[in-house]
Amino acid sequence: MDNLKVVGKKIPKIDAPLKATGAAIYIQDVKIPGMLHGKILYSQYPHARIIKLDTSKAEKLPGVRAVVTAKDMPPNFRIGIMKDNPPLKSGKVLSIRDEIAAVAATTPEIAEEALSLIEVEYEELPGIFDPLEAMKEGAMLIHEEAKSNILKMPWRLICGDVEKAKQESAYIVEDTFSTQWVTHCCLGTSGCVAHFDMHNNLTMYSNTQIPSLAQNDFVEALNAFGLKNRRVRIIQAVIGGGFGSKLDTYAYEYIAILLALKTRKPVKIIFTREEEFFATSPRQCTITKISHGCDKDGRLTFRDVEMVLDNGAYTSWGATTPSVMMLPISSLYKVPNVRYIAKCVYTNNTYCQAMRGYGNPQATFAIESSLDQLAEKAGIDPLELRRINANEPGEITPQRFKITSCGMKECIEEVYKRLNWKEKRGKDNGRGVGMASLIHVGGGARVYKSDGCGTIIKMDDFGKVDVFTGASDIGQGSDTVIAQIVAEVIGIPIEDVNVINNDTDICPWDVGVHASRTTFVAGNAALGAARKIREQILEAAGKILDEDPADLDIKDGMVFSTKNKEKSTPLGKALRKIHYTLGGKMLMAEYFYDPANENFDKEFKGNLSVSYAYGAHGVEVEVDRETGKVKILNYVAAHDVGKAINPLLLEGQIYGGGLQGIGYALGEKMVYQNGRLMNGNFLDYKIPTAKDVPPIQPVIVETDEKDGPFGAKGIGEPGLVPTAPAIANAIYDAIGVRIKDLPITPEKILAALKAKDK
Amino acid sequence: MKKEITFNLNNEETTVEVDPKWTLLYLLREVLNLTGTKEGCGYGECGACTVIIDGKAVNSCIFPVLEAEGKNIITIEGLAKDGQMHPLQKAFIEKGAVQCGFCTPGMIMSAKALLDEKKNPTDEDIKEAIEGNLCRCTGYVMIIDAIKSVAAGR
Numbered sequence: 001m002d003n004l005k006v007v008g009k010k011i012p013k014i015d016a017p018l019k020a021t022g023a024a025i026y027i028q029d030v031k032i033p034g035m036l037h038g039k040i041l042y043s044q045y046p047h048a049r050i051i052k053l054d055t056s057k058a059e060k061l062p063g064v065r066a067v068v069t070a071k072d073m074p075p076n077f078r079i080g081i082m083k084d085n086p087p088l089k090s091g092k093v094l095s096i097r098d099e100i101a102a103v104a105a106t107t108p109e110i111a112e113e114a115l116s117l118i119e120v121e122y123e124e125l126p127g128i129f130d131p132l133e134a135m136k137e138g139a140m141l142i143h144e145e146a147k148s149n150i151l152k153m154p155w156r157l158i159c160g161d162v163e164k165a166k167q168e169s170a171y172i173v174e175d176t177f178s179t180q181w182v183t184h185c186c187l188g189t190s191g192c193v194a195h196f197d198m199h200n201n202l203t204m205y206s207n208t209q210i211p212s213l214a215q216n217d218f219v220e221a222l223n224a225f226g227l228k229n230r231r232v233r234i235i236q237a238v239i240g241g242g243f244g245s246k247l248d249t250y251a252y253e254y255i256a257i258l259l260a261l262k263t264r265k266p267v268k269i270i271f272t273r274e275e276e277f278f279a280t281s282p283r284q285c286t287i288t289k290i291s292h293g294c295d296k297d298g299r300l301t302f303r304d305v306e307m308v309l310d311n312g313a314y315t316s317w318g319a320t321t322p323s324v325m326m327l328p329i330s331s332l333y334k335v336p337n338v339r340y341i342a343k344c345v346y347t348n349n350t351y352c353q354a355m356r357g358y359g360n361p362q363a364t365f366a367i368e369s370s371l372d373q374l375a376e377k378a379g380i381d382p383l384e385l386r387r388i389n390a391n392e393p394g395e396i397t398p399q400r401f402k403i404t405s406c407g408m409k410e411c412i413e414e415v416y417k418r419l420n421w422k423e424k425r426g427k428d429n430g431r432g433v434g435m436a437s438l439i440h441v442g443g444g445a446r447v448y449k450s451d452g453c454g455t456i457i458k459m460d461d462f463g464k465v466d467v468f469t470g471a472s473d474i475g476q477g478s479d480t481v482i483a484q485i486v487a488e489v490i491g492i493p494i495e496d497v498n499v500i501n502n503d504t505d506i507c508p509w510d511v512g513v514h515a516s517r518t519t520f521v522a523g524n525a526a527l528g529a530a531r532k533i534r535e536q537i538l539e540a541a542g543k544i545l546d547e548d549p550a551d552l553d554i555k556d557g558m559v560f561s562t563k564n565k566e567k568s569t570p571l572g573k574a575l576r577k578i579h580y581t582l583g584g585k586m587l588m589a590e591y592f593y594d595p596a597n598e599n600f601d602k603e604f605k606g607n608l609s610v611s612y613a614y615g616a617h618g619v620e621v622e623v624d625r626e627t628g629k630v631k632i633l634n635y636v637a638a639h640d641v642g643k644a645i646n647p648l649l650l651e652g653q654i655y656g657g658g659l660q661g662i663g664y665a666l667g668e669k670m671v672y673q674n675g676r677l678m679n680g681n682f683l684d685y686k687i688p689t690a691k692d693v694p695p696i697q698p699v700i701v702e703t704d705e706k707d708g709p710f711g712a713k714g715i716g717e718p719g720l721v722p723t724a725p726a727i728a729n730a731i732y733d734a735i736g737v738r739i740k741d742l743p744i745t746p747e748k749i750l751a752a753l754k755a756k757d758k
Numbered sequence: 759m760k761k762e763i764t765f766n767l768n769n770e771e772t773t774v775e776v777d778p779k780w781t782l783l784y785l786l787r788e789v790l791n792l793t794g795t796k797e798g799c800g801y802g803e804c805g806a807c808t809v810i811i812d813g814k815a816v817n818s819c820i821f822p823v824l825e826a827e828g829k830n831i832i833t834i835e836g837l838a839k840d841g842q843m844h845p846l847q848k849a850f851i852e853k854g855a856v857q858c859g860f861c862t863p864g865m866i867m868s869a870k871a872l873l874d875e876k877k878n879p880t881d882e883d884i885k886e887a888i889e890g891n892l893c894r895c896t897g898y899v900m901i902i903d904a905i906k907s908v909a910a911g912r
Contacts, residue, residue: 019859022794475858655897
């Protein structure tokens with residue numbers, strides 16, 4: 001491992017030159033001759049009956065090519081994991097983002113004008129905007145056909161005997177924590193271009209994080225349109241940010257397909273920033289009741305968690321985030337008895353989606369805040385409490401996760417050391433330190449039947465390599481990590497590797513960019529394909545050099561004999577020989593890697609991931625008692641990543657995740673009032689700017705994961721998982737008040753200080 | 759009614775017919791096909807559309823197109839010379855300042871305007887110069903490093 005040439009190096013992202021020169025083509029930049037522009041009309045009310053919908057004036061506007069409503073969609077066609085969401089709504093609207101009609105016109109301006117000519121009359125209905133209200137017996141049903149507003153997804157994990165453990169615990173704490181809606185704020189807004197050929201095959205230019213699954217969704221849609229057996233091709237433009245927002249297919253995409261079908265022209269829909277705020281799906285808000293216990297020595301005895309999630313009016317992957325919340329709830333630290341019950345509840349609010357961490361940030365906020373309370377009650381230093389209970393390699397957790405590599409203790413020690421914990425803790429001087437740890441999937445996550453990714457490698461006559469991977473790049477750098485792995489295995493410079501990752505006609509299957517799985521899963525797929533092609537090269541070169549392939553090696557594009565260094569041939573020459581020999585062959589290899597992880601069983605138990613990522617964040621804050629403002633003086637983010645394949649990109653994930661986490665902890669909140677978003681713009685919904693960057697120290701802990709490519713585990717999401725509780729804990733140390741609902745704003749701090757002084 | 763305007767665009771005298779209702783961003787992206795300049799919000803809050811007008815970083819999405827008359831305008835496409843990238847572009851690439859890249863062109867233009875004006879900017883100067891350029895991926899740390907490295911290296 002010590003003589004690695006490409007892996008482990010700080011190699012710049014390979015598509016960065018395109019992006020830094022403005023040459024990268026994002027979905028906004030895609031233009032096709034004859035292309036029309038689509039715009040969507042949304043509901044004016046969060047809950048209402050549509051009395052009248054008249055599109056005739058819009059249809060007559062010059063430049064308008066099509067106006068569509070629910071009656072143009074196939075009857076009973078629904079999207080989303082519960083199939084509860086018609087892409088165009090009729091009868092009743094259930095949320096402010098409900099799509100009612102859409103227009104395709106020659107320019108976006110004409111399309112916009114046409115929307116204003118569509119006449120809609122509503123009968124406004126009372127709505128339910130509080131999940132606790134919606135859960136009550138006899139509450140109005142959001143979906144009339146459903147028996148209850150509580151989704152039929154009984155999230156329930158029971159490990160050991162919590163009630164018995166409660167009896168036997170020396171110390172017990174119980175409290176309730178809540179989190180807010182926050183949104184991804186990808187700088188590039190959502191969009192697509194739908195384009196049919198003469199045979200009704202569909203090409204979709206897309207931003208998706210799930211090309212293979214989106215292809216499946218659109219094939220289903222074409223079937224519903226009566227277009228059986230058609231091809232769907234997904235071409236991804238350069239993606240202007242993902243963070244989980246593009247893990248599903250959305251109404252606007254089906255509307256673009258419908259408009260393209262109606263007009264026989266390519267139709268482009270690009271969200272405005274306003275739409276991006278209110279018509280995409282945020283991270284769900286949660287209400288979490290949690291209790292923890294420990295024995296007299298501080299060893300955890302149980303964790304008991306009840307949670308309510310606001311599902312909004314329709315169902316996307318947000319409703320399944322409790323499956324990932326189970327991971328920290330059952331397995332963050334050693335805790336023998338665990339109970340977790342979660343309910344997702346329909347309301348007339350916006351519906352939710354995956355966002356970086358997939359539920360883990362919300363769960364970890366409750367767990368790590370509660371643990372600090374427990375430490376105080378037990379009279380143990382909170383960092384010490386975490387040392388006592390830290391996870392270890394070889395452990396099998398109550399949910400049956402098999403912990404392989406685990407650097408949690410090392411991460412905690414890094415925080416202790418770099419934060420100067422002993423000196424800084426408990427000073428009661430307006431400054432304080434706090435910490436929180438994390439566990440996340442780090443070796444794929446079997447949430448679907450497959451967790452696989454395919455890779456194809458082909459070589460040209462000059463020793464250059466094309467790698468076709470199913471793994472999408474959303475800016476995180478999977479293109480570069482895959483190229484590094486391939487270059488390292490074959491023995492060529494990274495400049496000789498070209499990664500193609502954005503076209504379902506060319507690229508093999510992959511389940512999607514989610515669960516921090518790409519380095520691990522796509523990396524292993526690339527590793528497997530590269531090994532295969534290396535074997536083929538050595539075999540061919542063996543014939544040329546008259547050597548046993550086992551005695552050959554490749555370095556810097558030369559194949560040479562390890563026994564006799566004189567004997568060598570340029571890689572290109574060997575390849576040409578293979579191509580130009582009678583009965584020659586093509587140099588190509590494929591590999592499909594599907595990790596040996598498990599789907600949960602009926603009790604939500606099983607080894608979801610092949611390996612688990614760990615980390616610990618420590619924060620020093622200063623709190624102004626007059627203004628309630630929190631200043632971060634020092635931020636240590638230690639992460640067990642198995643092996644850093646590219647420390648440059650990895651640190652980028654830690655910095656970027658960390659600042660997103662700080663935004664989540666200290667400021668970001670989508671303000672919904674009675675189902676309407678009140679702050680859907682960058683002025684009122686503030687994401688961190690360059691001025692908000694505190695001193696962050698990323699610390700990479702390497703534990704050499706046996707199943708990871710070159711020892712690596714995932715790092716995409718962990719960077720923001722423990723941020724909010726680490727900050728909340730530090731604030732408590734600084735001023736003695738605990739904020740239990742995110743975000744931690746100056747107003748809440750001042751109110752808490754006032755209440756404490758009373 | 760369309761009007762003709764003339765301005766210097768990326769070192770070239772440019773005359774175009776424009777609709778007075780257009781923004782400069784619309785002209786650049788939709789008419790002149792200079793799509794390197796991005797639209798992230800359309801109301802001057804995210805900085806993805808930043809170009810340099812007479813030495814100042816400007817949000818082109820709220821800049822009325824008629825006001826471009828007689829101005830000297832540089833976009834991201836105007837930075838590379840003779841096939842060589844601008845030092846800021848190289849630094850952004852090498853320092854890891856580019857992830858999804860959507861904010862990158864605007865960010866680089868804001869940085870260029872700063873470095874053209876100040877020889878030795880402080881960290882605070884840099885943060886101030888790019889405060890109006892939002893980035894959701896990088897946490898800004900490597901962007902700030904990249905800008906610093908160019909300032910230090912000249």
